[in-house]
Amino acid sequence: MTGARVQVTVVGVGDIGSGWAALCLSAGWPVVLFDNSAEALDGALAIIAGRARALAYLGRAQEEEVEQGIAQLRAARSLLQACKDAQWIIEAIPEDLLAKQRLFEALESAAPNARVVTSSSSGLKIKDIAARCRRPDRCAVAHPLNPPELIPLVELIPGPDTDGMLLELLKGWLRALGRIPVIIKKPIVGNVAGRIAAAVWREAIDLVLKDAIEVDDLDRAVSVGPALGWAAAGPHLTYHLAAGERGVATFLQNLLATFESYWSDLASWSRLEPEERLRLIRMIEKTYSGKISDIRRARDRRLAAILRALEEARTDKGERRI
DSSP states (O other), rough: SSOOOOOOOEEOOHHHHHHHHHHHHHHHOOOEEEEEEEHHHHHHHHHHHHHHHHHHHTTTSSHHHHHHHHHOEEEEEEHHHHHOOEEEEEEEOOOOHHHHHHHHHHHHHHOHHHSSEEESSSSSOHHHHHTTTOGGGGGGEEESSSSSSTEEEEEEEEOTOOOOHHHHHHHHHHTTTEEEEOOOOOOOOTOOOOOOOHHHHHHHHHHHHTSSHHHHHHHHHHTTTTTHHHHOHHHHHHHHHTTGGGGHHHHHHHHHHHHHHHHHOOOOOOOOHHHHHHHHHHHHHHHHTHHHHHHHHHHHHHHHHHHHHHHHHOSSSSSOOO
């Protein structure tokens, strides 16, 4: 990754904040961290450096830039110290609206010169998060998927006061980091990726609890089935391509009744009962117990390989990234 270095401050060093930080410093960008927990902050430096070095190992970053970023990584002991030179502030604290409002309000004085302030929220509206701000024009939601340093999608959700030019600036920064920003035109519960994931997972849970399939076979069925096709084309395009020259109208004419029979039989519950939750936990833990570290490394290798293959498959310069 090349180009101008952006001074980034990440507030909140949980899994998402650490992923953001690893991504930014893997591009050689200077990153400052802040967290209300001094213990978490102290431990985050090594974790983030390790995640950034893993990107180089997986071929997703240049080792020289990773080491340059790590050399500039700093932990600040106050919000003012963390944000005073920041161009982009990334909020990644837990999903607590009041806590986020207080933070964004504090950033008014702690970071008056920051160009962009983004929330990583998966469900809260930027209008509500920035409700106490005098500068809501520089605020937006930039929601990544986990792990942020590997999965390229970032959902951008502007508020009613978000400056359109600053949104374009943010899109440019994200693309410089190898991300693929998509604009969600209006706030919707769960954004887009979260809603799709929730719908698929509910059906996956239902099938497992009905003893239709084992946990590991369900995960295989999704990961090497529809997920693989969607990685290459997405759901609408997948069915459009399946229609061939006849077009999606013909496809729907022939198969809509089949899909409607599926839809009428899909899970429709909106709450997982306590006994079902415990049963699901036992089933998943029994399947994967003691293997998580190895599985996570294997998952990251597969993600990197899929991304590399998709990138290498781009033969038309006009084709959209990934």
